[in-house]
Amino acid sequence: MFLSFFDHYFYKSLKNTNDEAKKINLLNKRNIAVYTNFQSKGRGRKQREWKSSAGDLTCSFLIKNVINVNDLGKINLLIVNSVINILKYIGIKNIKYKWPNDIFIQDKKLAGILIETTISRSTINEIIIGIGINFVAKRIANSIPTISLSELNCRVDTLKVFFLISFNINLFINSLKHIDYEVISDNLTKNFFSKSKLLTINAANSKYSGNFVKVNSFGELIIKEKNDVKVISYGEIL
């Protein structure tokens, strides 16, 4: 019998799928996937609010005992790449990637990813990947203009996309050592959001400002500040 990599949980409404996954984790030893039709108290990176409407995709995937802290950037690359490939598969074109984990269409935000971890002795015990994709919402969040799949005339079932993401995570987690990260970094570099604009990145201990060079195969952002090349790791901006 085929045993899924995740135990899947479904809710009509929830405060927050990342928090629900953490709660379920106290009782369940397996990997956990949480889906809700309406999330009322979503959060984004840097404690920003993530607003959704009923019918948007809001889901989380909690994975146990997988990786070293230094591999977090690579996991981020894989997640972003999977979501982009799924969006392409359902017919979305001209998808742009904004480092570290935002997806834009026509200069408007379509999807965001929030990765949280529990760490001890440089090993990640649990990684929680929260994904929000605007299916129906029309709203301005944190003054960032947004767009939804319905505005792009894409009518697709949120559950279908949820299962596609679940399946993709399963595939890549089982083949982490065999993946060609260069191919993924080239793809994300090619589709980088507003390549020619000056980028400003607020990291934990410093602020960077410079021109985009590439996203490398470790999931690090490379920028040029005057004549200096700066490498910004995923861990620095968590």
Ligand code: BTN
């Ligand atoms: C961001 O753009 O800063 C990340 C947004 C992540 C939103 C998703 S929706 C499901 C999960 N639950 C949350 O509260 N956040 C993530």
